[in-house]
Amino acid sequence: MNAPTRYYDESVKGFITWSIIWGTVAVLIGILISLQLAWPQLNVAPYLTYGRLRPIHTNAAIFGWGIGSFIALFFYITQRLTKSPLWSPGLARVTLWLFNFAIASAAVTLALGINRTKEYAELEWPLALVVAVVWVLFSTNVFMTILKRKEEQMYISLWYIMATLVGVTVLYVVNNLGVPLHLFKSYSAFAGTNDANVQWWYGHNAVAMVLTTPPLAIFYYFLPKVTGNPIFSHRMGIIAFWSLIFMYLWTGAHHLLWTPVPDWIQTVAMAFSIMLIAPSWGAVFNGYLTMNGKWEQMKSNYLVKFLICGITFYGLQTIQGPMQAIRTFSAFIHYTDWVPGHVHMGALGWVSMVLFAAIYYAVAKMNDTEIYSVKLADTHFWLVLVGQLIYSITMWTAGVQQASMLLATNPDGSLHYSFMETMIAIFPYYKMRAASGFIYLAGLLVFIYNVYKTYQKGSSAESVRA
Amino acid sequence: MLEKNPVIFIILAFVVIMIGTTVTMIAPFKWINGPNDRIAEVKPYTPLQQEGRDIYMREGCNNCHSQTVRTLAADVERYGYGGGYSKSGEFVYDRPHLWGSRRTGPDLAHIGLKYPDQKGMWHRKHMENPQSVVPASNMPAYAFLNEPLDTTYSERKMKLLKFPYSQADLDELKGKTEMDAIIAYMRKLGTDIPIKKAEAGQQASVSKNNPFSDLKAVKADALSIYAKDCASCHGDKREGTLGPALTGSSKTDAELFAIISKGIEANGMPSFGGSLDEQKIWKLVTLIKLGKQND
Ligand code: HEM
Ligand code: HEM
Helix, strand or coil, rough: CCCCCCCCCCCHHHHHHHHHHHHHHHHHHHHHHHHHHHCCHHHCCHHHHHHHHHHHHHHHHHHHHHHHHHHHHHHHHHHHHHHHCCCHHHHHHHHHHHHHHHHHHHHHHHCCCCCCCCCCCCCHHHHHHHHHHHHHHHHHHHHHHHCCCCCCCCCCCHHHHHHHHHHHHHHHHHHHHHEEEEECCCEEECCCCHHHHHHHHHHHHHHHHHCCHHHHHHHHHHHHHHHHHCCCCHHHHHHHHHHHHHHHHHCCHHHHCCCCCCCHHHHHHHHHHHHHHHHHHHHHHHHHCCCCCCCCCCHHHHHHHHCCCCHHHHHHHHHHHHHHHHHHHHHHHHHHHHHHHHHHHHHHHHHHHHHHHHHHHHHHHHHCCCCCCHHHHHHHHHHHHHHHHHHHHHHHHHHHHHHHHCCEEEECCCCCCHHHHHHCCCHHHHHHHHHHHHHHHHHHHHHHHHHHHHHHHHHHHHHCCC | CCCCHHHHHHHHHHHHHHHHHHHHHHHHCCCCCCCCCCCCCCCCCCCCHHCCCCCCHHCCCCHHHCCCCCCCCCHHHHHCCCCCCCCCCHHCCCCCCCCCCCCCCCCCCCCCHHHCCCCHHHHHHHHHCCCCCCCCCCCCCHHHHHCCCCCCHHHHHHHCCCCCHHHHHHCCCCEEEHHHHHHHHHHHCCCCCCCCHHHHHHHHHCCCCCCCCCCCHHHHHHHHHHHCCHHHHHHCCCCCCCCCCCCCCCCCCHHHHHHHHCCEHHHHHHCCCCCHHHHHHHHHHHHHHHCCCCC
């Protein structure tokens, strides 16, 4: 009676392939811009200057690698949690083409200097429209699959997925409002302080709805799969969920402390940022307690390493973030290299670690095989971990050092160091950070090779069966 | 029930998201940029300045430069240039805002006050080759901006942004390069706000007598102030680059004091009366009068 559902995985595979390609592009450009900060003569042509490349790095990383693999894994997870095939495979194929078109055009237009300058919403209006269409197509597909589901109960991952679908839509549309001058240029609908306030309402909630809820959905799905333990507490998951999506939206102004944004907005942002520790750590504890009695898997199961390491960095990230949201601490580290240290602990240590585990698992499952090499997966793990740690630690150090120099005053109240003195002091860290990028890249290449070989193994197994 | 009904779930999630959004993002539109925020002296951009601003966006200068002087004492001291901290009213014509989130380079909110030179000589030299002015800088060279400015949309931009403009403003665009435009924008930043120039003027009249007659006693201090504030225009060894050489001078101590304190802004010599106290200026005067090239 219970014939197994046929899942539609072609687009899952397609999105995984392309997200890995865009992720590699992001890392390569990340390395290039980190080299440029140490050796400015590497700004060799207008379209290869730091100012134009940095947004390509962040867009390829967040939209290409991040959102690309979220789409893949949401398709994967949703089908399995609802025990239903994807609502429309055709639509999923179109979504993939449009997605690739959007990311590729983003890279080209940003290199040409077509840039709205609002962080994480740099794309000019025609492309922003394409991105919105991609998102709507994808959301519709996932949501319709959920509506037509065979499994009545909705597991916590589906909650995070649905919140992501709604949240990103609202944020992206509002922050992209503007008046077009022509096809390649528009002016923001908002001015000055208003524009800044809207931007960071968006910016911080891009962190919430892109770099937090999707990896959490993925984490909540794959941790029980990988370990064989059910999630520790469904109820804790639910409480954490609602408080998380409630609180995040109040915190945008912690990016704008000490600026002309009204004081009370800053204070509210600071307070809510600190309260955010609770729901964030709700997820962390849920992860840890799920491991109860099975901690030996940290050694025996390579996927557990990625997942538990990832949730640990999420935990650290959500302690460090609220700290940065406190006025006095912000006064110190805001604008410095400390912040890229924070960013990459989250992006590399949390988001990417969870994605690596999920992709390994899903690729093997979809190909009805085992991973090609656990040893290589281990090598991959250590390389990306070491790369990321060097990145973050050097940047935190650089940030603290530069901040203390920038704030140092003489007895008469005048500044002790010129700007350039503070900058010369951090050049060694810039060089170390560039080196960490190469270590990370090596890890990424091992990952790609391992995934590729797993695919090969899968298809040869198929031909044997046939 | 929630766990079974995705439609109700989505609606509820939307409502939850909109609470914080309404309070901290939508409601503030009621007073931000309102009459209380306005500063009468702050004027919209001219067509040339707006073109410069668009080039600033195109080149992504905001990835390395912030444009807000925070209310912190150290920020005001380093980046205020006499204009104090940034106020909301300074930005009412900025669409989008360009506050930035990183200071790989210095804040530029009031950069027009730091380099008042009408011809923008310092900027030109610096933009074409930053390392020729500040050797350890990691700013990219922007010599490629020495290209004719495309003015096809200049007038439309003014209309779209509802900025007033005259025919003279449009004529100003003729024959200009992209470099001219970005320099015009740099020179505008911060210069509209009413600043405490008077203070600088007063200081100059406080004292006419140089308290230092011995170079040895002040040399170390003077050289360190010089390296921070003057070397980028007068050369590392005071040999003169953008500004004239400062090794020995026929001017009197009082004249030199007045120049350093008030500046010769039209010609590109900034005023330092707001940022350096009297003692420091006298030390510099002593260095200029008595110092030799290899000191
Ligand atoms: C390991 C290779 C990588 C290197 C060498 C690298 C390097 C860099 C550099 C040099 C910056 C500019 C920092 C600054 O403003 O001073 C940056 C910014 C950024 N990168 Fe990466 N990156 C890497 C990987 C990634 C990945 C995989 C992601 C995301 C998944 C990412 C997300 C970001 C974001 C969001 C920013 C903007 C940070 C901010 O505004 O403060 N990066 N990266
Ligand atoms: C409770 C959770 C968190 C809080 C309260 C928080 C707080 C902050 C604060 C205050 C800043 C601004 C730093 C500054 O410029 O002075 C920041 C920047 C940032 N955070 Fe977090 N953070 C949290 C979690 C995360 C997570 C999980 C990620 C995932 C990767 C993340 C990614 C980022 C990024 C990309 C930026 C840079 C934004 C930019 O300037 O372009 N944060 N965070």
